[in-house]
Amino acid sequence: MSAAKKKSNATATKAPSAGDAIDDFQQTPINAGLSREDKCKLYRTILGIRRFEERSLQAYNQGKIGGFLHLYIGQEAVAAGVVSLMEENDHIITAYRDHGHALAVGMSMNECMAEMFGKHTGCSKGKGGSMHFFAPEKNYWGGHGIVAGQTPLGAGLAFALKYKGLKGCCICFLGDGAVNQGSFMETLNLVSLWGIPVVFVIENNGYSMGTSLARSSAEENLAHRADGFDIEWDVCEGHDVFEVREYANRAMSRAREEMKPFLLEIRTYRYRGHSVADANHEKYRTKEEIEEYKKNKDPINVLKEQLVADGSLTEESASKINLEVKTEADAAAKFAEQSPVAPRSEIQTDVYWEVDNDTNNSLKGTYFFND
Ligand SMILES: Cc1ncc(C[n+]2csc(CCOP(=O)(O)OP(=O)(O)O)c2C)c(N)n1
Ligand SMILES: [Mg+2]
Secondary structure (H helix, E strand, C coil): CCCCCCECCCCCCCCCCCCCCCCCHHHCHHHHCCCHHHHHHHHHHHHHHHHHHHHHHHHHHCCCCCCCCCCCCCCHHHHHHHHCCCCCCCEEECCCCCHHHHHHCCCCHHHHHHHHCCCCCCCCCCCCCCCCCCEHHHCECCCCCCCCCHHHHHHHHHHHHHHHCCCCCEEEEEECCHHHCHHHHHHHHHHHHHCCCEEEEEEECCEECCEEHHHHCCCCCHHHHHHHHCCEEEEEECCCHHHHHHHHHHHHHHHHHHCCCEEEEEECCCCCCCCCCCCCCCCCCCHHHHHHHHHHHCHHHHHHHHHHHCCCCCHHHHHHHHHHHHHHHHHHHHHHHHCCCCCHHHCCCCCCCHHHCCCHHHHHCCCCCCC
16 A cells, blocks of 8 residues: 555554554454454354345345345445444444444344335334434434435534534445545545544445446545545455454544544445346456455455354354344344335324424424424
8 A cells, every 4th residue: 555644543552554464353452352252243243244135135036125225245344343343422324235234233134124125113114225224222323325425414423422522433434436425525624624533434345336446536545535634544454354343443442532533444345236226237347356355355254264263163153153144034024024014194204294394393493403
């Protein structure tokens, strides 16, 4: 990686910077402290996301799920790793490729699957679908379909922490395509100016729909853009959950401790098309490119190998976890299938009807706020 003006040197420990060779991210302090149970939990989360999405794809192909379905398959270690570092006052927000983050924060497969089936038992009562998973009680603020639309919202969540005097950060995920949106530039300026504890995590999977990074971004080192806003940044790989945790921990700790934004670019890959409707995803990239990543950098295989090698997992315990999450995903599809749709009487609730009507709070412009 080329030298940078403002690359982060924010390390609570003496961990090396991006680009320096770290042989084994399992040995860095944030990871060395993980128990066997913690590591197996990470494995279960990553595998659970994969099996959940495979089951959703099946349901989509059976015509049970309508609308869009953006699969996260291949990127699982990013959400699992970052979310595993969240503390009480930390918040998270992302774009439409949101299933992995939702399951990682602890949303149930049932409420997520039912949401995609458009059922009333879904996390957004079946009115949002795949792109709009929400769990405010878990500090998970969605699920947004407007590219980069979540970035000013993420800044707002982090601003609220500062305003309330709480020590925490907001992790705001975005794609490599979203970095070119004007709203993101405006947000970078403001969070730097005001010292807002937001960590922007660019999940750079190399493509925005069918457009490769080289065709969409003049400067392919996306994190470098932070220099223009006097924001610290770093870059890491996203297939090794321990590497993700190491870099995300530095970024999140700094945001919490110093009340400053951070831009972390994580290089990852999606195996499937942009959405399930993108049947041509082997036209804008080669089959070999996909296979190569699967073979060498599949986050599940990489983690399994690491955990078997250090004695945290055996082939048997790995198979058991696999069976459990697969059964859970199947049960979620059954739950979704059997759940009712929203009653007609609720067709206009939860869709901002209230904002358009003369309630006292909307007249005062304080609808979403306490008096
Ligand atoms: C403002 C806006 N412009 C265009 C779109 C259409 N669109 C949906 S996803 C997408 C590509 C985004 O790619 P990236 O940010 O890399 O995220 P990824 O899909 O790879 O996770 C585009 C252009 C949109 N949803 N919103
Ligand atoms: Mg992308």
